[in-house]
Amino acid sequence: MHGNSRMRSLLGLLIGIALILSACGKLSFSANTSVTAKTINIGVTYSPNAITPLSPIGQVSSYIAGLMYLPLFELDEDLAFKPMLADSITTTDHKVFTIYLNPAAKWSDGSPITADDVIFTLKLITNKQISSTYAYMFAIIEGVDSAGFLPDGQSEIAGVNKVDEHTLTIQTKAPTTLTIMRDTIGRYLLTLPKAALENEPLTAIKNGDFVQKSAVISGPYHLDSYERDQLVQMKANTAYFKGTPKISRLNFKVVQGRELADQLESGDIDLNIPSYGAIPIEDYGRIKSLSNVTAEDRPSITTQFMYINKWELPDVKQRQAISYAINREQIVNELLRGAGEPVDGLFTSYSPYLDPSIKPAGYDPQKAKSLLAESGWTPGTKLTLSVLSGDSTLEQAAHLIADQLKEVGVHADIQMVKLAPLIHKIVERDYDLGMMTVSMSLVNPLPDVAYFLQEGNPNGYSNPEVDKLLSSLKSETDEADIKQSYSRLQQIVAEEVPLLSVYATRSLGVVNNKIAGASPKDYGMFIHVEDWDVLP
Template sequence: MKARSKLLTIILIAALTVLSACGTTNTTTEQPKTDTSKKVVNIGVTYSPNTLNPLSPVGLVSSYVTGLMFLPLVEIDEDLTFKPMLADSIETKDNQTFTINLNKDAKWTDGNPVTADDVIFTFKLMANPKVASTYAYMYAIIEGLDDAGYLPEGKEDISGITKVDDHTLTIKTKAPTTLSIFQDSIGRYLLTVPQSALKDVAPENINKSEFMQKPSVTNGPFKLVEYSRDHYVTFEANADYFKGASKLNQLNFKVLQPTAISSQLQSGEIDMNIPSAGVIPIADYDKIKGLQGIKTTDGPAIATQFMYINEKTVPDAKQRQAISYAINREMIVNNLLKGSGEVVDGFFTSYSPYVDSGIKPVAYDPEKAKSLLQESGWDAGKTLTLTVLSGDSTLEQAANIMAENLKAAGINVKIQMADLATLIDKIVALDYDLGILTVSMVPVNPLPDVAYFLGEGNPNGYSNPEVNKLLASLGTEVDESKIKQYYSELQKIVAEDVPMPSIYATRPLGAVNERVSGATPKDFGMFNNVNEWDVK
């Protein structure tokens, strides 16, 4: 049970970032120190960077902050391609042995080169149960690690990882996998740390070490100056950054309320936001878009609201179909989100390369819902509890609309608000009727999430042998056309079984002051070229 709860928590990390932004209580006036004679950019975020630990970033903001100090091997961009960061390239000839070619110019801030030994040392830390990395499960595909991504007891080396030379290593996976999946699961989530600085620290003490509280030897474009977890992070440029020193002198992250993001964009106190991690309230979208000197971008639909349905409570597919037909998704998107979203009722949004555009979202049809309920013998006196994550006013309003829709179709619903930990515990224990949570899937590698939500031990009590076969095929297929075919078949089955209907996906707004050049607010790849940013 604990393992399932931890996995669901990990899957929901991106969602936690967005949702917690709406409930943050930071009202302090504590601000980073800024030298007005220097080139400085201030970024507004609505969620605290809870840790600077590159072995276990928690949430989007922690990932962005640590990634500025410790580069991933590669990073995804908004076009869903992977860009070289610490590695010049990742290559494979057989989709099972992957060669990582490190940038030979990469070096630590102490002047030493970044080597394959550092990368392998980091892999071993991530795979050590005493370190208990948040992302260890991503490495379970590597030969020599168990299904949780850890080294078996008594083992010190990872059999699937081999050093070729100082700047080259190979990694062998347990089964063939695509280059994209390898780049997403291994390339993006390994933030290499310096062996020289940590080799004498016992693994069980790594997370609490002084280095992890204030990293002093890094390899990214910026170096840490000051960190106040719930308030701000201040960086200075790494003058010796191997990709070229930043044109900026200082980069600040400021933790703010969503309404303060809007007001400080207007006042110039911040220069930009991160769309899904520096959330602008939907009510402020028009105002921000109308500001002079501010350029805005509508982000792609990534964060999706899913309805978990406990099949112990709602066992008949017709009843689950009725729930889906009863919900007026168009009204939620048009009225509540003011068009800043899209209607979704499957696992993939329009941003996903695997969405089957031939499968249309279920249309709002309360009469169809009533008919299906009648056919299934639904007990009209039954009341379902809809558990909703607290702290997000938009989600709460959407839940109220859903409850009214369901009541009109003949399903009595009462709403129960819950914090994240309580809601996750209820879902994992199947101690709920209906639940609403936000999930953000990486478009190029949705299988870990989809398998969790539909496969054995899923949080809905759903079971379909045909789905299990498709999930198994997706786990070993390397032909992209076949992968798309399998996902298409999966979407058709899900449309009939309705194990976990989605409702809508939001389109976050990004904004940047025109005095900043080279920077575009976006959820994927925003900081890939941060060393090229400049200010007028």
């Protein structure tokens, strides 16, 4: 895999991507807030950056962009796809997919949302001049290249055709599951208004100038003001085709995690987004005891992965030994205080593809020592453990792991590294061991799994059977066969340990008891935001 492609794939996996600096400065809009307007304040710990529906940077930016421009479908916490702008997507051969738009869908100016708008947006995303960070997800469409862009000199997408005002078809290069179609094009195509934007310069569209104006939207909220690293204010779209939101103003307030408990108790923040308004584990007990809020543990969607450079640890017994040396249960019980789960493999318990029959490595320091001895390891040999900085829990976990490795004869020197240089180290394989937080797609994990395991991966790992399995998954449409392939991949990872995982943290979702209809979730939180209300 080309270095730039590896870096783009890794960025897509990282929770920490929200920390990337944006070119956006302070954006100001007129805001005539009525003192009687119903307002909800959402606490987030990651600052939204580049709030444009073609290339939002970070998940908080994606939430905000999706409130202005609806996706075709959204994924809820039960991992079911819910219709937003589309009513359905169907296929009979897994190559030609028919998208039926909601005929009642309208822009905020009252004009209908049509297939022309969808096709217009597809052309923008696949235009190299736009350089959308989402383009690679559209590479499955016939007529675009492997990066998801139209070839030079072409303006039409061969695999996209309009059927009527509310129907279009998309043809893929190879057989594709309905799940993948919904999870890529369905979730990441945020349709834009052709009539309002077709005469705008591409540079202005790329920069997101139209978002700042908030003139014509499809979603429940307009962007009203944005002060970077501090506050995003949104105001209700009174012409929202699913119904005028009951909440007049929706604010995203950027705070430090340690500030969330105080502001939830005082009512300055009404609710959080569990993984992106991340509450420190040490505050879980206090928040759960508050009388003015309801707090619930949410499923684990992020995992702490350890990259292992095969060129530094070529013997599989050495990599197995590292896995056996780590006491995952201790980390979860003592450091996370039970707010998480040990993970040994590609998937957490939240994934529908986890094979529970595969026995995890478990904590066995004696076995680790034996495996190292069999490999010819010299006790006390030093390795560098590069760890993503900015996460105090991860840093503490790294120190525990270093102590545990030392007990079996591996001396790991911890090096705390910021996101960008750590990405560079991993992509260039300039590391021994590396730890960072990863968010892997739940319903369509193939791009993420392929990044970790296929030829050109940052671990230096190679296995012809793995390459064959990944290749077959790209065109497999039978769900039973897909699960079987993922099961075999999990077996291989358990045996050969090209990389390992340590733990997944359960985030805490909190909502003020005066708020009705809102439930803090990482998936599907805003599907019915128009029904949220503030109780008298």
